[in-house]
Amino acid sequence: MKLLILQHPGHNRVYYNLADKLALAELKLACKRLATTCIHVDIVEIEKVRYLFLESDGDIAESDMKILSRLSFVFAIFIWNQKGNENHLIPIRKDEYEYLNSKICSLLKYPGKTNELFTQMMINVALLSSDYSYDDKIKMLDPVAGKGTTLFAGTTHGFDAYGIELEHKAVHETSIFFKKYLQTERVKHQYSKKQIYGSNKSEAIEIQKFDYALNKADFKSQESVKTLGIVNGHSKNAYKYFKKEKFNMVVGDLPYGIAHGNVKDKKTASKTRNPSDLLHECLPEWTKVLKKGGAVVMAWNSFIINRQQLAKTFAIHGLEVLSDTPYDQFEHMVDKSIKRDIVVARKE
Ligand SMILES: C[S@@+](CC[C@H](N)C(=O)[O-])C[C@H]1O[C@@H](n2cnc3c(N)ncnc32)[C@H](O)[C@@H]1O
Structure with a gap:
């Protein structure tokens, strides 16, 4: 055919x-x-x-x-x-798979936003490279979530989507936008806020959670209710926040050090252009929250660090980097200073 x-x-x-x-x-x-x-x-x-x-x-x-x-x-x-x-x-006729309408990914516009079609592609690459299928109940994490493009793309597939983001403003705007979207589209939902980490008030890290479903019956059932959760925190604490191997995929667009910095320390807000510092710090915890047979897909600027070096960082942390064709075919120019590529790795 x-x-x-x-x-x-x-x-x-x-x-x-x-x-x-x-x-x-x-x-x-x-x-x-x-x-x-x-x-x-x-x-x-x-x-x-x-x-x-x-x-x-x-x-x-x-x-x-x-x-x-x-x-x-x-x-x-x-x-x-x-x-x-x-x-x-x-x-x-295409399969009508969309849970939330894909327009959710393109409504918000802001500098530093990851292209929504590219984001959908990363999610597909992660799923197709994992042991899981679209029929499974998928939980995904974007550990560098920005204003949530990956999370919103996840909701179009009906996945449970969780994000970690350092910048308070970005988290706040993601939450406000999603709440408004659910209200406008009349999607049944419940919002909650819960402390998930930290023994005292100054250390307290909270998760903002939306449980939602397209109808009342689905909303009442644990099996069919969907979740979008966002944590204002540091990605190196992913396991401390989520406490178990729960994600089928970890997908994100690493900071480019241009529109967004890779903020190593919140207090000094020092910025480095090299994503491998962030990866060395965070990969141990991302690996811990990833299920066996799950995949990590990260986009980065290959002008700053090349594929071999980046792959090495993933391998050091026990992930198996996929490098045969077509995994070596995703590099492309975004603008004069960004040549974007993706690295795909599995937890065996
Ligand atoms: C390229 S942007 C992601 C953009 C996002 N995909 C979107 O479309 O909104 C990278 C994000 O990583 C965040 N970030 C940098 N270091 C981080 C860390 N250690 N933990 C959590 N987020 C971090 C930055 O604040 C920035 O928002």
């Missing part, structure tokens, strides 16, 4: 123009998890329109559509039949 996939027009032309390469890498990764065997994956142009092309040796199963429909770049999927010189494209 031959499929053509039309890419999402995107919200950002710069990202769209470099998205071919990333989309191809994401699709190649998805192929490893499809029930059908992929024979060929490529980019083709038909009547001056670019498509991603996938040829499989059998029909596309329902479970395959679940994976393909969630890929970050997918706008429309067609079966491609060629009759002589004519191209016949038959649209296939």
Whole structure:
């Protein structure tokens, strides 16, 4: 069977123009998890329109559509039949997977925001690289959460999404935005605040939690209620905050030392451009909160530290870095000072 996939027009032309390469890498990764065997994956142009092309040796199963429909770049999927010189494209209905509507990821705009399609891609890469599937009850953590793009992207899949963020203002704005979103969209929810760490008031670290569901019945059931939680704290304390191996994936966009600093010490607010300091400090705890068979995906600026050096940092902390193709295909220019790449590692 031959499929053509039309890419999402995107919200950002710069990202769209470099998205071919990333989309191809994401699709190649998805192929490893499809029930059908992929024979060929490529980019083709038909009547001056670019498509991603996938040829499989059998029909596309329902479970395959679940994976393909969630890929970050997918706008429309067609079966491609060629009759002589004519191209016949038959649209296939995508799996309607969205729990919260994906518009939640693009409503907030601010400097330093991680592109929302790129963020969706990182989440897919993490899931597809783990032992888990979209049918599992997934809990994810963004330990450098900023104003929550990863968390909101997680809610579109119906995942429980938790974040740790050092900056109080960012945490506050994330919480205010999410509360307003749930109210405006009339999503049943309950907000709570609870101390999770620290023996005295000055050390107290709290988690702000939203439990929510699309209807009353789901809201009453432990199984179907969803959670978004955010902690204003330091990521090196992830295990102290969460206390168990609970996450299927850890996904985030590391500080670039440009719009955001990698703040090593809250009091002196000293900033370093090198993410490996932050990783050395935090990876032991991120590994502890990650379940076996779970994956870590982090984006970073490869102008500052190269892939081999970064991979070494992950390996030192006992994670298995995935480096075969397509994992080496995600590097791309964002602007003059940022060449972004992702590192993917598993807990075995
Ligand atoms: C590149 S930004 C993430 C942006 C986020 N993905 C978004 O779209 O809003 C990195 C974030 O990491 C935070 N950060 C830096 N060091 C941290 C630490 N040790 N613990 C928690 N957060 C930290 C910074 O304050 C910044 O908000």
